[in-house]
Amino acid sequence: GAGVSQSPSNKVTEKGKDVELRCDPISGHTALYWYRQSLGQGLEFLIYFQGNSAPDKSGLPSDRFSAERTGGSVSTLTIQRTQQEDSAVYLCASSLVGLWEQFFGPGTRLTVL
């Protein structure tokens, strides 16, 4: 079956602009995670969705970052007033709640000029 997909694959934006990154999880996966991969910093957790609610937003770095999930499926990560330090690869993963295996998407590479 289809895996996790993310769009766009690459996004170049200017400092100060808003961006939206999209994640389509595997059908039926109720758990969804966003991670950020910055150069030299590995991957860091941003937010966890269980269904449409986000019980853990502890990794969002600032109030410029927000995310939502609708219909228990698609999720969008929005970054407002982008800064150069937001440049990174944003990865999405999904899983069945309570099961350990997370399936990752190919990520969106965001470049803020």
Added chain:
Amino acid sequence: AQTVTQSQPEMSVQEAETVTLSCTYDTSENNYYLFWYKQPPSRQMILVIRQEAYKQQNATENRFSVNFQKAAKSFSLKISDSQLGDTAMYFCAFMKFGAGSSGDKLTFGTGTRLAVRP
């Protein structure tokens, strides 16, 4: 909070040789999983191997095996008979078992870039 440390930013190995990637972690939890993920240039994260902390036996998956030392909080990955397709970034990761409402979020190390030379 958990931390995962990978002290080898880059490693290189000759094709068909064996290489070991190091990982240490810090946690006060007793029940957890440890993982090694592979990330080739395509950026797709691929699970290589998983270890449950309650299991004493080291996990193996074909050419990949781990040396899990719970008391030392060490979790190294051994790749035998290295192949060109093993060239990738390798991440060690920690997951708390049964995290409940916090979900099963992964805590990653900073990665080791492995190059397999022909």
